[in-house]
Amino acid sequence: MKTLLSGNEAIARGAYEAGATVATAYPGTPSTEIVETVAKYPEIYSEWAPNEKVALEVGIGASIAGARVLVAMKHVGVNVAADPLFTFSYTGVNGGLVLISAGDPGMHSSQNEQDNRYYAKFAKVPMLEPSSSQEAKDMVKAAYLLSETFDTPVMVRTTTRIAHSQTPVEMDERQECQLKEYVKNPKKYVMIPAYGRMRHKVVEERRMALEKESDASPWNYIEWGDKKIGIITSGINYQYVKEAAGSASILKLGMINPLPKKVITEFVSQVDEVYVVEELEPFIEEQVSSWGLKVIGKDVFPRTGEFSPELIAEKLLGQTGAEEAAAAAEQSIPVRPPVLCPGCPHRGMYYVINKLKLKVAGDIGCYTLGALPPLEAMDSCICMGASIGTALGMEKARGKEFGQKLVAIIGDSTFMHSGITGLLDVVYNKGTTTTIILDNRTTAMTGHQDNPGTGYTVKKEETVEVDLPNLVKALGIKRVIEVDPYDLDKVEEIMKEETVTDEPSVIIAKRPCALLDKSVQPPMAIDQDKCTGCKRCMKLGCPAIALDGEEITINYTQCNGCELCIQVCRFEAIGKAGDQ
């Protein structure tokens, strides 16, 4: 019987079957479950690295040392890891290394929808792109062979609909893979200019060899159908095309860098009209057009968002899918944006920030939800770790007075990912910025992964727990204050004090994520006789507190009993449900 696996689980299985012994990643939707799954195999050393750059560097070390390695990250994580990636392309591998890049067209859980296929072309490494979980597993195994045959890291690209779709997979046994011999070889692995120049030539020879390989690759194949329309596609869009226009001739690309020029040229010559169906950028279209071949792509297909079978049917066959009446009805349905959970320890911090009218340089994590109504307590959010540097830049541009009404806000995992260097800059260049580290003891947004602050590894082994206050002090911050974010008076007192001081300070708001704390607290209720309807409690932006006609009520199925609302009510109208 086949097993139902998500694309991520299939990638993990592929690495396992291929005999990988080292896996490393930083969590990021939609890639997180890859190393979470790998970690369950005792044969594979697995880790959460503090960030993607370190993850890839650990992977590179393991590869040079002779192991087969899996490194996984989301699309923007590759930006962080780009520095080692580009030079690792020069050195090549010893043990095979497969780098997973999980993209997010439609931005279900990302800050941009960059198209990472360009990374493969830019770094001159081969890239495979699966269309199902079965292919994800098989391609990872093939990628190790490609990596070792051509002496190159290999990228495997997925998108959300591959990573998070579960489809049936045929499981195979693990093939143990001996460590390759470790040989000191500075001309290959020490990239000083003299050796780098030699390796660049090797990379160019490899690029040409890979072009031939792509033309011969079984991952690039044609399904002949009606020759009036030919479709070149890859990844999840292959499935959409099969669904929407299955009778057309289809060139399915599995090896998308380098592209199979001969195969594509032959295909284009055999059909009347050729469409390239690819989400995001015209990666395939531009290259094919540059060869003088006529194809239709972004003239009809959007560059933004996800595709769907309906969209493809509409663009290719002129079928209109969605009825306009339905679209009109949709307009009147209230949207349901994500919100900070009931009991979330971040909520109190934002409540006080709003009360003090502070500006916020924000960061990436659950707490980014503080940007949405009703809290709307965020002025900027760019990428992992950006908050602290951004705040310093704001202060330097507008002066100290501005800086005293400004905080940087960053989660514990994000701080360790790439916030530390920003804080070092604040100290070094005499900033006075106040940094708030929201220490909820986990990497919450991606589904509660461990990090250097939790005291546990990805395999749930106990390890050293980073001492955040002392780490911050060692950077040169003298004012380091810890506070319980459930204690609103204390939070307000500290925030008032720290924002106006003439030196940089760090406030560590420490309380575990409400979803991790399994203790059950009684829900709150509002005594309607005492409630004046002032709506102060609603400024918390708690999804459990709702306006029901004229009355404010607390939904007992939602409330987790954090008692923040009791603290903000001036009329003692809120209490534990049982007490009233």
Next chain:
Amino acid sequence: MIKPVDILIVGVGGQGTVLASKILAQVGLGIGVDVKVSEIHGMAQRGGSVVTQVRFGKEVHSPIIKKGGADIILAFEKLEALRWLDYLSGDGQIIVNDQQIDPMPVIMGAVQYPQDILNTINNSAANTLVIDALSLAKDAGNIKTANVVLLGILARQLDIPKEVWLKALENIVPAKFFEVNKNAFELGYK
């Protein structure tokens, strides 16, 4: 083999739609059909609108269901039922949990929670089934098993042996929670 079936499971992040779809997918595998399941993780899960798409068939290509293509919509919340209603096929069935969870714009008083959702749905869908899953989950012994109650109701609509469902349930939920979940499933299935 049962005929191809496309099922949309919709709700609010935190209601347990992902677990329900996991069990459903196991069931599909158990009866030997091709199965594809698509879900969204990450930010949307924090109290946002969530949807999982489950497709059974001889050969399934796209993991996502077309508008007007769902044979069954299993809605954990009324507003979400309405939101996804145009995905229901002309002769499709919608199962609605009679629960209201106000989204933030409603909580803030910026917009109204639509009135008469159940009527609207009833007038538009060929077949509507309304269930109070929270009460049944309470009866089962844990209010958090409302998702499995709803799964029990869904199971009743599909021509798949009950043992397959129970086996999938046992495979997916942690052993210590199996009994209460089994109770919940049975209450839905009745």
